[in-house]
Amino acid sequence: MSQDQLDIYKRALEREKQARKEAEKILEEKSRELFQTSQKLEELLIEKSNQLQGIFENIVDAYVIMDVNGNILKFNDAATQLFGYNLEKENITAMDLLYKEDIHYAMESYKELINKGHFKDYEARILTKNNEVRWVHINASLVKEKNNVSIAAQGIVRDITETKQISETLEEQKSELDAIVQNSSIGIVLTQNGKIVRTNDSIQKTLGYTEEELSKLTVKDISFPEDFPQSQEHITKMDAGEIDNFVLHKRYKKKNDSVLWAKTTVSAVRDNKGNIKYQVALVEDVTFEREQALVLDLINDVAKSLLGKMDIYEIAWEITNNIAQYLDSKDCVIYILDKEKNTLEQISAYGNKINADNEIENKITLPIGDGIVGSVARSGVAEIISDTRKDNRYVVDDEIRLSEITVPIISDGEVIGIIDAEHPLKNYFTKEHLKTLVNIASLVAMQLKSAINLREREKVEYKNMLLLDALGKSNDELQEYAHIVSHDLKSPLRSIDALVNWIKEDNKDLFDEVSKQNFALIETTLEKMEQLISDILIYSSIGNELEDSREVDLNSVIAELKQILFVPDHISIEVLNKLPVIKGDRTKLQQLFQNLISNAIKFNNKNNGLIEIDVKDEKSYYQFSVKDNGIGIEKEYHDNIFKIFHSLKKSKESTGIGLSIVKKVVDLYKGDIWLESEPNEGTTFHFTLKK
Template structure:
């Protein structure tokens, strides 16, 4: 027969009279611990006087609760069992919270165990307490080879000074990211990016640190290769610049000689040469001067990325006329400027090089009987847009995006 107090009857919804006709098995089920019959048997035999059982109690109107049941034996003066007293504490909320926590722990434990980032937990002495599978793959060690070992020793950290500083930060409660250079089990050098944070127990006492590890060895190799490539390019550019200086000097020497000879001839034979001869010598001098400018342009172009822009007002009409006099233009080709070109603020040498490179390319690729090259421009709100138009063979359509001849010069405010 079961006797109950008012609180227990209100808890499950049964009356005291109903409980008197019921057995424990009818409204409860053991979750943890022995059954009611097992407890009574052991108490009757004098083996125990107290026990704790976790049971699920079913309410009359449906639903249930989880109760922590403290069972005590009540005996007579001879020590014989008179009855059993059970005190039920409702722990439904605690159990539900614990179950949710266990679920979350198992879920995240599964994620941590299988994520591509290496996870390591160490104590305050750097002794490894936990590693996930990804860290084992990164380091080359098995789990049982790492647990209980000092992390910095088994992984052979190269920049231990960095690790020591980071450990000091963990001891001070700081989180941080840093790089370590280590050797794995096979002796291969690895670079790891680590995000570390302190670990605390339930009493908020520091018990160690946790680190998330990302293998950046490939990225480091690419960075090194990039640095090497930059150095090689710098050396190559330096060599090209030196070569341009040498070539410019070597080319200017015979030009000076030609100019000097032409001047001597013009002076010594001015009474002998007719007007046409004098004019030809003058044209020779002009062509030598143009050639000298071209050589100077080569030198400037070789240092275009290093030299500062020498901006000044540049009349593009004069630039085009100068180019027409200095480059080879076939007899059947005409270079025309339909509209007067603007005067812009720019580096004269570089603008000259720009127009010369495009025009010299345009005039030599015209096979028609009458060739025409036009220098055009459109004035926009912020810039001038120039284009070189010719009636030559043109560029195949598939190369239009690569070899575009339109270019813009932005107006200086």
């Protein structure tokens, strides 16, 4: 072989080697890429497996996998809980789970699964490990290999036992519903878009309409215009899907134009799309209960509002406002009898007769015997006029109204005033209204009579004051007058108390519990009024000058108060430093400390109450403090607390005068008084007395 041929072979061999190296390099790179790809596929497979496992384990309903022979292969947690079997410890088949009576249906469904590859909405009973029968709903499908060969079946099993029971119960109750509705003591109304569709016997009897008459009406037709917007507001929210039911108290118009107060519970009946199909209203007559509650509130409000009031006009305005609100009437007037002129004068009103300055416009004066008011003033007998168009005595005041109720205010057997109210609807006022107003008239008669007497006394007082100014006399006469007024006020209160007790005793077997509670409230109010008068007397007796100035040992004053006052066992009174001996009026100084200590006792809510009395000796005055750990006083009330009749906590014992007395005594000694307090931590009253 020649040299040229050898060179050619060498070059060819080199090229082959070089090509092989390139091929190996390419093969190495492809192998690396293949390995990396396989790694990614393996990671993705693990990730998907984990995801599927998570889905399997977290399916809310039971999930079951079985082979084509019916052997159970796998349960999720929900399936284990439903059937009660542990597949790790025991082998079970589908036949173990079937309820015997449903086996035929199960086999038919299984055939459908094999033929179609799936079935839906299978409902049957199963038997748990504890032999408990449960209703289930199943959707199932076959699991196949690539060659379309079925290897298993999977199903989602939902426990519908309770739903089934509810459905069966509803079916049983459905037939009873009509009977329940018709025989219910509560009125039931079915409406659609505000139109009355169906009613039961109870609401028909209550409103006085037949079923046919009501079916031609709307809810608005039987509602009062003032109440309808409130109902409509709830209906709008219901239409918007914000609420499904609501409860309100409202009035309904009866066929005879009288009023029904009812607790109305409205619920929406919606279709599958959530739209309102019907509204069901349960109408419960609460007229009597409301009347009783209003009567009690009225008596309480009138009694409280009259406390401390002796001005005839102020009393009349309070009565008018309270009665108008009780009657839900826009017109109420109080008349006072003028004996000299033999006429009735309007002194307070409610409604359209009041102008912007809260004064009565176009006052009318009625002679005794004229109109319904004048007739009642003459006879002394209360009346209800159901339709004023049929009574020729009716006198038009500011406008025509169809119902009127007129009640005399009688004191010592004589009519001294009239309570008169009107309403635009006929048949509006009831016997309960009349009975209540008669009771209110009796309650206020003495107060009003005292106010009338006081009005006369005020004229005398004014003349006396002019005379006192002219003669430069002291205020002794005024203090004596306060005692007289106090006596005059207490006398009618005691008379009222006696009358109340006589009425209770004479009719003790006739009154119900509500009436007895009302009498108890009256007696409590009378006691408080008498205490109020006593406190006012004490307050008024404190003059502007110290009349009796002697040396007073405050230590002995405190010691005496500890003996006089009722101090509960859980409250202790401590004097931190020895108190000084000061010149002053012992009685007034005792009143000062007594009121502060009494308040500290009265308003202490702690298991271990503590009252500390201390003093600082300054150059020209002593600074005292009375500290307690009681309920405290909010800062917003600190400025008003020393004003007369200002009581932050309404109670039988509190008249709102105690701290006013304290302030007046401190002022008498040319001192100052202030307080520091935190709610529920306690209060410290500081005051100074000049040396």
